[in-house]
Amino acid sequence: MPGNKGVVYEGPGKVEVHEIDYPGFELKDGPGVNPANVGRELPHAAILKTVATNICGSDQHMVRGRTTAPPGLVLGHEITGEVVETGPGVEFVKTGDLVSVPFNIACGRCRNCKEGKTGICENVNPDRPGSAYGYVDMGGWVGGQAEYVLVPYADWNLLKFRDKDRAMEKILDLAMLADxxxxxxxxxxxxxxxxxxxxxxxxxxxxxxxxxxxxxxxxxxxxxxxxxxxxxxxxxxxxxxxxxxxxxxxxxxxxxxxxxxxxxxxxxxxxxxxxxxxxxxxxxxxxxxxxxxxxxxxxxxxxxxxxxxxxxxxxxxxxxxxxxxxxxxxxxxxxxxxxxxxxGQCPVMRYNRQLMQAILHDRVQIAKAVNATPISLEDAPRGYHEFDQGAARKYVLDPHGLLSRMS
The missing domain is CATH 3.40.50.720 (NAD(P)-binding Rossmann-like Domain)
Structure with a gap:
């Protein structure tokens, strides 16, 4: 089992990169995890090797101390990655798939999910409808600003890029599909x-x-x-x-x-x-x-x-x-x-497939529009600081150096 590093909120104005647990197919206790979610078994989940994971303005609200986020929370809800392991309940997603992860965590089974309202899934956050990775009061799902991350309900949530080579050529653009x-x-x-x-x-x-x-x-x-x-x-x-x-x-x-x-x-x-x-x-x-x-x-x-x-x-x-x-x-x-x-939260799955097509067929250059800028995972604290100071950039973390190889 490989190691894992992640970006951790340590208190107002402070983030650090730490060794964190490698994902498993059970939600464990930890900072921000809702007690009702502790011990939740996840046979429907997939473990991803993170290819790109972005710093978001919503993360910045927490880092500024403007929410009730607890210290120790692993941050990050904008995730693109490669599947490295699947649970026994995953049928269609396969190891090796390159995928985009909607920041909304959705079960695909509740009334809201069936109506396309995946931003307010009823089954993933015991406090209230709606959930996201690495975010305060969202159920405690571990964030994706990390080398590896777990995605529940993988068959439902993951958007697969069918041509991996073509996708990697536009990976900075496609990384914007998560949020x-x-x-x-x-x-x-x-x-x-x-x-x-x-x-x-x-x-x-x-x-x-x-x-x-x-x-x-x-x-x-x-x-x-x-x-x-x-x-x-x-x-x-x-x-x-x-x-x-x-x-x-x-x-x-x-x-x-x-x-x-x-x-x-x-x-x-x-x-x-x-x-x-x-x-x-x-x-x-x-x-x-x-x-x-x-x-x-x-x-x-x-x-x-x-x-x-x-x-x-x-x-x-x-x-x-x-x-x-x-x-x-x-x-x-x-x-x-x-x-x-x-x-409310954008129901990402309502749009991400069509927007993927717009990117792949050169109808939009979203990475250029937002000035997407890759940096290493270790540079995350600098990225947070510069973004907080008003940098006109969208910082994209590159945990495994895969983005730098494409440049």
């Missing part, structure tokens, strides 16, 4: 983006940039990306986006300068609960700012996709209400304008 590409796409679909749409995307981090690339893929005429970070706005412009610097003020006037009118057809929140204010309040945390701004700039009858993360517990929030996930949202404005809202 941010489907998540950005979902934000656009739920916002109603289509041919000729004008789209406003709040946030030029990796999810926002993935949403922008998705909007173009869906036929948008104009994609406007907003942020406070000049480097990230420059990255958005690199593939055809218009940009709004909200440090200069509310987005409405800047949108009018671009479109000739102050409203858009569709909007996407790719920021979430750590939003900052606009203009003179750009250095102040204002968690409802983005949602209120999107209602302001989205036309009556339009829709707002909200893939940005919001939480029910935020110990680092600036006020008591926000600590419980309660924000001062102008719901009356959204009601008056008949806005549609879509929230």
């Amino acid at each position: 941010i590409f489907p998540t950005g796409f979902h934000g656009c679909v739920t916002a109603g983006v289509g041919p000729g749409s004008t789209v406003y995307i709040a946030g030029a981090g990796p999810v926002g940039l993935a949403a922008a690339a998705s909007a173009f893929l869906l036929g948008a005429a104009v994609v406007i990306v907003a942020d406070l970070n000049k480097e990230r706005l420059e990255q958005a412009r690199s593939f055809g986006c218009e940009t709004v610097n909200v440090a200069l003020g509310e987005p409405r006037d800047q949108i009018e300068q671009i479109l000739g009118e102050p409203e858009v057809d569709c909007a996407v929140d790719a920021v979430g609960f750590e939003a900052r204010g606009h203009g003179s309040e750009a250095d102040v945390e204002r968690p409802a700012t983005v949602l209120n701004a999107l209602m302001d700039v989205t036309r009556a009858g339009g829709a707002i996709g909200i893939p940005g993360l919001y939480v029910t517990g935020d110990p680092g929030a600036s006020d008591e209400a926000a600590k419980q996930g309660s924000l001062s949202i102008r719901i009356g404005l959204g009601w008056a304008k008949s806005h549609g809202f879509a929230t």
